[in-house]
Structures are given as structure tokens and as C-alpha cells.
Amino acid sequence: MNRDEIVNVMREADCLHSDAEVSAALDRMAAAITERLHDKNPLVYVVLNGGIIAAGQLLPRLKFPLEVAYLHATRYGDKTQGGGLVWKVKPTQDMHERTVLIIDDILDEGNTLAAILDYCREMGAAEALTAVVVNKLHDRKAFPGLKGDFVGLDVEDRFLFGCGMDYKGFWRNTLGIYAVKGL
Ligand SMILES: O=P(O)(O)OC[C@H]1O[C@H](OP(=O)(O)OP(=O)(O)O)[C@H](O)[C@@H]1O
């Protein structure tokens, strides 16, 4: 790890959405999730690592009974382009006949969430929905029309970090959303 590089990336980054804007988006998401799921006793899966901030911010805004669990699936590593999805931890709870909500930081190409949704449906979930803070705007989605069910903000097609998204493993720990200079 080159600490100067990590510090400079933040210093030079463009802030695309401030803490306050992300917080307002999370409020809107929580209201929409509550309206849809308040009486469903959902099983909520956090997608590690990126979903950690989204979940930490969103879950306390949901004032109804739910269960929380985690899974770990990754396809970017330290790179700015995704590869094949690697399951590090598969879901362990029985999701048969359950309403499942998947929380992640970003729907970019959507391969990650599409694979997780397929898995939940194979495991017998009654319905599987997704909540993402960010949807990246471009025409490279895994399939046409792929969308999150609950989306905070649409963001331009740049390499992002913050709010759970990392730059070489760092800077997940902000609420605001940043784009790397030149990417
Ligand atoms: O829509 P996609 O193009 O599939 O990309 C979205 C995924 O990429 C990031 O995870 P990453 O693979 O970087 O793993 P991490 O969360 O552990 O950093 C992010 O947290 C999403 O899970």
C-alpha cells in the first residue's frame, strides 16, 4: 500500500454526492422499503464488503421486524474492471418461502446482484429484492432493463469510491460518494 497515493486520491477526487445528499437518499430508500416490506418479516442480506456502510446506515432507518445476515461475493478485487464472481461466503440461512432483501453499495454492470438474486431464487426465496445506494448510468448492464428495486442515487459512469466502495481497499469509510480523478 502506498499511503501517499491513497491520500492523494481523496485529495484530488471529485465529490459527486455529499454526506447530506447520501443521507437524504437513504431516507428516501428507507421510506420505500418500509412501505413495501414492513409486514413481510424479511431476511436482509448485506453483501460484503461493499454493502457494509449502506447496511449500517439503512438498517436503523427500518423500524419493523427483520433478520440480518451477510454474504460475501466479489468480482473486482483491487481492480477497476470486474471479472468472474467469486463467492467467499454463501448465504447460510434457510430462505425458503422468505422475502429476501439484498443490500449493496452499487449496481454497476449488475453481474454481482444478478448472480445473488439467481442464488436466492434457487434456494426457494418467495421473492428477492435489491437495495443499492448507487446505480451507475451506462449501457453495459448484465442484461437490458436490469435495475435495483430500491435505488438511492443514479451516478455517472466513472470509477467511484466512498460509501462502501473502495479505492485499492481504502476509503470505504465515507458517507459521501467520490470519483477518482481521470477515471
Ligand atoms: O454491478 P457489478 O458490476 O457486478 O459491481 C458491483 C459490485 O462490485 C463491488 O464489489 P467488489 O467486487 O468490488 O467486492 P467488494 O465489495 O468486496 O469490494 C460492489 O460492492 C458490488 O458488490
Ligand SMILES: Nc1nc2[nH]cnc2c(=O)[nH]1
Ligand atoms: N470501488 C468501486 N467498486 C465498484 N464495483 C463496481 N463498480 C465500482 C466502482 O465504481 N467503484
